[in-house]
Amino acid sequence: MPIQPLAPIPELFVSYESxxxxxxxxxxxxxxxxxxxxICDLELLxxxxxxxLKGFLTExxxxxxxxxxxxxxxxxxxxxxxxxxxxxxxxxxEPGQDIALRDQEGVILAILSVGDKYTPDKAREAEMVFGAxxxxxxxxxxxxxxxxxxxxxxxxxxxQPPVHYDFxxxxxxxxxxxxxxxxxxxxxxVAFQTRNPLHRAHQELTFRAAKEAQANLLIHPVVGMTxxxxxxxxTRVRCYEAVLDQYxxxxxxxxxxxxxxxxxxxxxxxxxxxxxxxxxxxxxIVGRDHAGPGKNSQGxxxxxxxxxxxxxxxxxxxxxxxxVPFKHMVFVQERAEYQPADExxxxxxxxxxSGTELRRRLAEGLEIPDWFSFPAVVAELRRTRPPRSQQxxxxxxxxxxxxxxxxxANAMMVKLMEMGGRPVTLLDGDVVRKHLSSELGFSKEHRxxxxxxxxxxxxxxxxxxxxxxCAPIAPYTATRxxxxxxxxxxxxxxxxxxxxxxxxxxxxxxxxxxxxAREGKIKEFTGISDPYEAPEAxxxxxxxxxxxxxxxxxxxxxxxxxxxxIAG
Ligand code: PPS
Numbered sequence: 183m184p185i186q187p188l189a190p191i192p193e194l195f196v197s198y199e200s201x202x203x204x205x206x207x208x209x210x211x212x213x214x215x216x217x218x219x220x221i222c223d224l225e226l227l228x229x230x231x232x233x234x235l236k237g238f239l240t241e242x243x244x245x246x247x248x249x250x251x252x253x254x255x256x257x258x259x260x261x262x263x264x265x266x267x268x269x270x271x272x273x274x275x276e277p278g279q280d281i282a283l284r285d286q287e288g289v290i291l292a293i294l295s296v297g298d299k300y301t302p303d304k305a306r307e308a309e310m311v312f313g314a315x316x317x318x319x320x321x322x323x324x325x326x327x328x329x330x331x332x333x334x335x336x337x338x339x340x341x342q343p344p345v346h347y348d349f350x351x352x353x354x355x356x357x358x359x360x361x362x363x364x365x366x367x368x369x370x371x372v373a374f375q376t377r378n379p380l381h382r383a384h385q386e387l388t389f390r391a392a393k394e395a396q397a398n399l400l401i402h403p404v405v406g407m408t409x410x411x412x413x414x415x416x417t418r419v420r421c422y423e424a425v426l427d428q429y430x431x432x433x434x435x436x437x438x439x440x441x442x443x444x445x446x447x448x449x450x451x452x453x454x455x456x457x458x459x460x461x462x463x464x465x466x467i468v469g470r471d472h473a474g475p476g477k478n479s480q481g482x483x484x485x486x487x488x489x490x491x492x493x494x495x496x497x498x499x500x501x502x503x504x505x506v507p508f509k510h511m512v513f514v515q516e517r518a519e520y521q522p523a524d525e526x527x528x529x530x531x532x533x534x535x536s537g538t539e540l541r542r543r544l545a546e547g548l549e550i551p552d553w554f555s556f557p558a559v560v561a562e563l564r565r566t567r568p569p570r571s572q573q574x575x576x577x578x579x580x581x582x583x584x585x586x587x588x589x590x591a592n593a594m595m596v597k598l599m600e601m602g603g604r605p606v607t608l609l610d611g612d613v614v615r616k617h618l619s620s621e622l623g624f625s626k627e628h629r630x631x632x633x634x635x636x637x638x639x640x641x642x643x644x645x646x647x648x649x650x651x652c653a654p655i656a657p658y659t660a661t662r663x664x665x666x667x668x669x670x671x672x673x674x675x676x677x678x679x680x681x682x683x684x685x686x687x688x689x690x691x692x693x694x695x696x697x698x699a700r701e702g703k704i705k706e707f708t709g710i711s712d713p714y715e716a717p718e719a720x721x722x723x724x725x726x727x728x729x730x731x732x733x734x735x736x737x738x739x740x741x742x743x744x745x746x747x748i749a750g
Pocket of ligand 1 (some may be wrong): 655
């Protein structure tokens with residue numbers, strides 16, 4: 183059957199003149215400053231990447247998507263695209279009203295005609311969409327700890343796309359890609375989705391897929407939001423550019439997709455298929471553990487390695503795009519080539535470097551063999567990820583007041599300065615409260631703001647190659663986790679639980695605060711009248727009872743050495 187030439191896909195933008203007019207009028211509307219994830223979603227809503235969606239999901243569509251993977255009218259759509267807002271903002275908004283959606287600099291990107299506002303059942307959303315209400319899943323964590331409590335649904339009127347200053351020439355809307363394919367006469371196009379640098383296994387897989395599908399190849403990496411801890415998109419795009427000449431330019435192209443991934447495995451694969459269909463592709467590669475989020479809090483995989491392929495297969499016809507399934511590709515030494523794991527002849531020597539192993543080799547400055555990757559890619563990765571002993575990192579002490587955090591942290595700072603090499607900053611609880619958080623008290627909300635500020639400063643120090651030593655109480659697991667994520671985007675995060683018991687802290691009572699807390703003269707005092715959630719997976723636990731400060735600081739130093747953060 184001949185394949186129809188690609189027609190343009192509907193976008194949600196109004197004409198330039200209308201947009202100018204709307205922009206002026208929108209100045210009087212209530213406005214919502216969108217989060218980075220919402221901006222990604224809005225871009226794909228407006229440019230047709232999320233077609234047939236016309237806006238953020240209303241409650242009826244949301245419930246239907248969560249429960250059945252379909253919009254209320256029955257159309258297949260597996261991912262809830264929702265506009266989450268704060269309770270405070272939602273309280274001032276009524277259905278029927280228009281609101282201006284702005285980027286983080288305040289530029290108006292779109293108008294939302296609010297259809298309804300609703301409070302979602304987030305636990306249910308987590309179970310149904312991500313398979314478990316477990317915050318080890320990055321999207322479930324986002325849902326509970328980042329996203330606002332109320333969703334606004336309604337149609338979008340697009341004014342302008344979000345502005346990107348990076349890699350502009352490599353970003354294409356669905357219609358730009360469709361026009362490109364039309365112009366080149368590409369009727370069959372197989373898309374390769376990725377959030378990682380391309381190594382030789384990926385090249386082999388994409389070549390094979392293009393051959394199997396008798397199609398042209400679109401390398402379509404995600405540059406919106408990916409899994410926390412992934413290699414940043416700037417580095418990745420430089421890596422992609424470094425290997426593009428390994429592909430025949432007459433049959434292959436690369437374009438960047440500003441998608442905010444959810445790591446939802448099977449549902450995500452179906453969603454990715456719909457998005458690629460909208461971008462004019464006829465085929466889509468689904469490999470092993472597509473959009474996998476890693477391990478759950480029991481240490482098991484959230485999804486089976488081929489669950490995504492199974493679900494895709496079930497819906498392929500409706501998605502309107504053909505799946506090119508792939509098994510895990512491995513290097514077969516005797517043949518000096520990559521093969522799908524299930525095609526390898528018995529008795530062959532199979533070589534493989536996992537993502538974790540690659541990170542280890544980069545972190546330790548070890549060899550990365552040519553059979554695994556391209557020298558240009560490795561050079562680019564090494565530029566961004568120098569060995570750990572040259573990277574910035576954060577040591578985050580947490581524990582009760584009077585547990586000895588500050589004393590150990592001070593000792594650590596001096597020892598690290600004695601070693602030299604990297605600048606060291608101490609963000610002690612008391613110091614931070616004086617210089618960064620003087621207006622804050624000790625409510626949960628204020629403690630969270632305080633810790634996030636510390637996390638932000640520590641992540642900047644880490645990014646710039648320094649050592650940040652933090653020593654706040656930081657009593658909440660979720661907040662410590664979000665600080666960890668902020669820092670791990672740039673370097674190691676070493677959580678040290680100073681596990682001195684409440685009895686011992688109270689016995690010492692070096693500042694006399696426990697006495698005041700017992701007398702009720704200090705309210706919300708951690709360990710007495712306010713909670714302390716002890717870390718369950720800290721890199722190190724130190725108990726100061728009966729221990730010299732010097733010994734405790736040594737334990738931390740040894741930990742840093744064993745993690746490769748300081749040279750042995
Ligand atoms: S938090 O929860 O992480 O924001 O607390 P933090 O900023 O580390 O607290 C700094 C010091 O404030 C003193 N202090 C209190 N601690 C706990 N609860 C209450 N209500 C309180 N009020 C004052 C306390 O001395 C903390 O210092 P450290 O160094 O931990 O003893």
